[in-house]
Amino acid sequence: MVTILEGAIKLPIVKADLNLCQGYANCVMEAPEFFDIDDEGLVVILQEKFDEDKRAHVESAARSCPVSALRVEDE
Ligand code: SF4
Secondary structure, rough: OOOOOOOOOOEEEEEOOOOOOOOOOOOHHHOOOOOEEEEOOOOEEEOOOOOHHHHHHHHHHOOOOOOOEEEEOOO
16 A cells, blocks of 8 residues: 655745845746746746756756846755
């Protein structure tokens, strides 16, 4: 019998520091399915949690941010 523990699968998560974001939109150009810019010119995260196979893509977009406003964590 297989028991699935709720919460046992941890997904990577991306977070933004809106105090740092300057709206350069590098992240949007790199990964438009994850990031957008709102009317205030600040990043909007469209998909906070994502599958492990997207980690390199999201981390690359995070590294493209000139002010290091994005970070990928493990939930
Ligand atoms: S690249 Fe950085 S500064 Fe530019 S919109 Fe994205 S989070 Fe904000």
